[in-house]
Amino acid sequence: MKEIILENICKVYGKNEIIKNLNFSIKPGEKIILLGASGCGKSTTLRMVAGLDDISSGNLYMDGQRVNDIVSGKRDISMVFQNYALYPHMTVADNICYGLKIQKLTDLEIKSRLQAVVKMLELYGLEDRKPKDLSGGQRQRVALARAVVKRSGVLLLDEPLSNLDAQLRVHARKELMKIHQAYSQTFIYVTHDQVEAMTLADRVAVLNKGRLEVIDTPQNVYNNPANVFTAKFIGSPGSNIWPAHYQDGYVHIGKQKVKLPEFWNAYIGQKNQREFYLGIRPEHMKIYHEQKNNTFIGIIKYIETYGNQCGVYFMVEGCEGIILCDNFSLKPGQKIYFSLDSKKIHLFSKKNENNIGYPEAYYDNLYKYQSV
Numbered sequence: 001m002k003e004i005i006l007e008n009i010c011k012v013y014g015k016n017e018i019i020k021n022l023n024f025s026i027k028p029g030e031k032i033i034l035l036g037a038s039g040c041g042k043s044t045t046l047r048m049v050a051g052l053d054d055i056s057s058g059n060l061y062m063d064g065q066r067v068n069d070i071v072s073g074k075r076d077i078s079m080v081f082q083n084y085a086l087y088p089h090m091t092v093a094d095n096i097c098y099g100l101k102i103q104k105l106t107d108l109e110i111k112s113r114l115q116a117v118v119k120m121l122e123l124y125g126l127e128d129r130k131p132k133d134l135s136g137g138q139r140q141r142v143a144l145a146r147a148v149v150k151r152s153g154v155l156l157l158d159e160p161l162s163n164l165d166a167q168l169r170v171h172a173r174k175e176l177m178k179i180h181q182a183y184s185q186t187f188i189y190v191t192h193d194q195v196e197a198m199t200l201a202d203r204v205a206v207l208n209k210g211r212l213e214v215i216d217t218p219q220n221v222y223n224n225p226a227n228v229f230t231a232k233f234i235g236s237p238g239s240n241i242w243p244a245h246y247q248d249g250y251v252h253i254g255k256q257k258v259k260l261p262e263f264w265n266a267y268i269g270q271k272n273q274r275e276f277y278l279g280i281r282p283e284h285m286k287i288y289h290e291q292k293n294n295t296f297i298g299i300i301k302y303i304e305t306y307g308n309q310c311g312v313y314f315m316v317e318g319c320e321g322i323i324l325c326d327n328f329s330l331k332p333g334q335k336i337y338f339s340l341d342s343k344k345i346h347l348f349s350k351k352n353e354n355n356i357g358y359p360e361a362y363y364d365n366l367y368k369y370q371s372v
């Protein structure tokens with residue numbers, strides 16, 4: 001278990017600043033997921049922590065020691081790569097034990113660690129095979145075993161499940177939790193898969209173009225997004241975001257308006273802002289066939305079906321929106337009336353797109369050094 005602190009970490013390639021002032025700390029034994037779109041800098045961040053890429057500026061600490069200049073092999077980390085990077089000419093057992101032999105552990109210790117990890121990751125009977133004679137799922141388990149057997153303080157995982165099919169991923173997620181329970185290592189895990197992030201993380205760090213948008217628990221990141229980017233990025237589909245303004249107890253979208261409950265009036269009065277982006281998740285709206293109190297009117301553009309639900313894409317006052325519902329009889333071109341669950345609305349500042357429900361200090365801390 002190790003505490004890791006990233007302090008003003010930047011990475012520059014040529015003239016391109018790939019990572020911009022990353023500041024966050026990771027508690028010993030914590031599972032942090034780096035989540036973001038392709039190219040946002042997740043792997044680069046992980047590789048800097050691993051010591052495989054130089055840090056252009058800033059400080060990286062492990063258990064209080066600055067490790068910028070400490071070589072990868074001396075950082076007490078192990079890493080699982082997306083393509084597994086197994087040695088093709090070695091057997092499974094040799095792949096798993098190679099690092100331990102380099103560390104000059106006794107044969108007895110190596111054997112006992114091998115047995116433990118073979119049992120944990122169900123690799124019985126495969127010890128003498130070469131990687132080419134394994135299935136994708138088995139190779140992935142060998143790569144995990146090779147990292148875990150070192151029992152290092154930090155386990156770095158770069159999209160370790162991305163080559164597996166959906167069922168194997170579910171199984172592998174359980175194995176990762178088992179590994180964490182057994183060894184309590186600090187995990188830094190890179191993925192663009194939201195299900196992986198939500199199921200495995202203690203906290204999710206959302207990256208956007210090399211910048212940290214938010215670092216918080218999966219529940220908060222989903223239910224109380226700190227900014228417009230997070231609201232739109234998290235969730236499948238993400239939140240609806242519409243320009244809106246508030247006047248005399250009503251929230252207006254274009255020419256349409258609905259009355260807000262009293263608690264919103266008090267809250268918005270306190271914030272002294274009138275123009276917002278209104279955020280609402282697709283599952284927090286309801287469709288009606290006829291106009292009711294406090295409904296907006298939209299026109300359906302198209303419909304996606306997901307088996308148990310459908311996503312109804314519509315236009316309201318020139319803005320696109322989506323509602324999740326189980327009404328499969330709706331048709332494109334149809335007029336719908338819809339309400340918003342007022343308790344689930346989020347309001348974001350038009351100026352900086354931050355959630356107005358968060359104190360400003362939250363954002364100051366996010367973009368400066370943040371201690372947890």
Ligand SMILES: Nc1ncnc2c1ncn2[C@@H]1O[C@H](COP(=O)(O)OP(=O)(O)OP(=O)(O)O)[C@@H](O)[C@H]1O
Pocket residue numbers: 013018036037038039040041042043044045192
């Ligand atoms: N050695 C390099 N030289 C120049 N640019 C690089 C180098 N390595 C990475 N980059 C750039 O840095 C950016 C971030 O890359 P990185 O691999 O960290 O993204 P990522 O979030 O892990 O993406 P993905 O999910 O697709 O793996 C990309 O624009 C990439 O092209």
